[in-house]
Amino acid sequence: MxxxxxxxDSAAELLSAVVGVEAEVPSSARxxxxxxxxxxxxxxxxxxxxxxxxxxxxxxxAARAEIVLPDARTVPAEIVAYDHASGFGLLRAIADTxxxxxxxxxxxxLDEGDPVLVVSRSGAxxxxxxxxxxxxxxxxxxxYLLERAIFTAPPHPRFGGAALxxxxxxxxxxxxxxxxxxxxxxxxxxxxxxIDGLKPILRELREHGRARAPPQxxxxxxxxxxxxxxxxxxxxxxxxxxxxxLEPGDVIVAIGGxxxxxxxxxxxxxxxxxxxxxxxxxxxxxxxxxIELIVKSANREAWLRLDPAL
Numbered sequence: 315m316x317x318x319x320x321x322x323d324s325a326a327e328l329l330s331a332v333v334g335v336e337a338e339v340p341s342s343a344r345x346x347x348x349x350x351x352x353x354x355x356x357x358x359x360x361x362x363x364x365x366x367x368x369x370x371x372x373x374x375x376a377a378r379a380e381i382v383l384p385d386a387r388t389v390p391a392e393i394v395a396y397d398h399a400s401g402f403g404l405l406r407a408i409a410d411t412x413x414x415x416x417x418x419x420x421x422x423x424l425d426e427g428d429p430v431l432v433v434s435r436s437g438a439x440x441x442x443x444x445x446x447x448x449x450x451x452x453x454x455x456x457x458y459l460l461e462r463a464i465f466t467a468p469p470h471p472r473f474g475g476a477a478l479x480x481x482x483x484x485x486x487x488x489x490x491x492x493x494x495x496x497x498x499x500x501x502x503x504x505x506x507x508x509i510d511g512l513k514p515i516l517r518e519l520r521e522h523g524r525a526r527a528p529p530q531x532x533x534x535x536x537x538x539x540x541x542x543x544x545x546x547x548x549x550x551x552x553x554x555x556x557x558x559x560l561e562p563g564d565v566i567v568a569i570g571g572x573x574x575x576x577x578x579x580x581x582x583x584x585x586x587x588x589x590x591x592x593x594x595x596x597x598x599x600x601x602x603x604x605i606e607l608i609v610k611s612a613n614r615e616a617w618l619r620l621d622p623a624l
Contacts, residue, residue, distance in 0.1 A: 345618070450465070488506060
């Protein structure tokens with residue numbers, strides 16, 4: 315449970331650390347169709363060197379980016395890093411932003427019922443109070459898994475890259491999604507990536523543009539979980555799963571002979587098999603027939619058409 319602590323020097327100073335993020339993505343990018351070629355959201359200045367933390371999908375495969383300051387001035391930005399495992403993206407303003415960085419908090423201490431502030435880029439609805447309604451695992455259809463994701467309500471309309479701020483004025487998370495089931499019973503809200511996931515990799519992202527841990531195996535399969543069944547919705551073009559013969563509509567029932575019980579269970583068992591490049595035995599049901607396939611996993615970053623700066 316969070317408890318009130320010494321507030322920041324001023325609310326204006328706190329809010330000024332939240333900036334706009336604008337990114338231009340080539341039409342040839344793998345994610346251009348699904349995420350668009352012009353992406354707009356928020357980010358948070360986190361140090362005195364101009365590093366801005368945002369949600370990764372805003373800058374994924376971007377060729378150019380800029381920071382929009384609270385006074386509407388724009389500053390060109392270098393795309394520093396994208397980390398698929400966490401979901402974070404990192405930029406660096408090329409010129410001085412003139413704003414005070416927001417300090418990082420401890421998201422592990424955040425519990426259900428805690429009051430928070432959700433802050434997006436400047437505007438009439440930039441800062442809105444919210445409550446943590448759930449801390450639980452989030453599994454995304456794009457081979458993404460967060461343990462103890464933060465769910466808040468009510469939903470903020472400009473959630474992408476928004477800051478989740480604690481009662482002590484520190485950064486606790488970065489806005490990722492609008493969800494219809496933030497709490498129980500079902501209530502609409504937002505999902506935030508906990509800031510604690512950044513701390514072990516921040517230095518590596520700043521210095522190397524990526525976390526140094528070996529990349530996880532990636533299959534390029536987009537699934538939906540319904541009634542305990544994991545169904546293939548679509549496949550990444552030229553991805554490993556497509557090359558191995560998986561098809562939309564296939565139901566994935568086992569990996570390496572181990573039964574799949576959920577989307578999260580699938581990812582955990584997949585990543586436990588080794589690093590990117592490992593061969594992954596899958597059992598699928600297609601038209602009531604069980605089929606065994608071997609998928610040679612890949613590094614997702616190698617499939618993406620990333621900006622050379624990365």
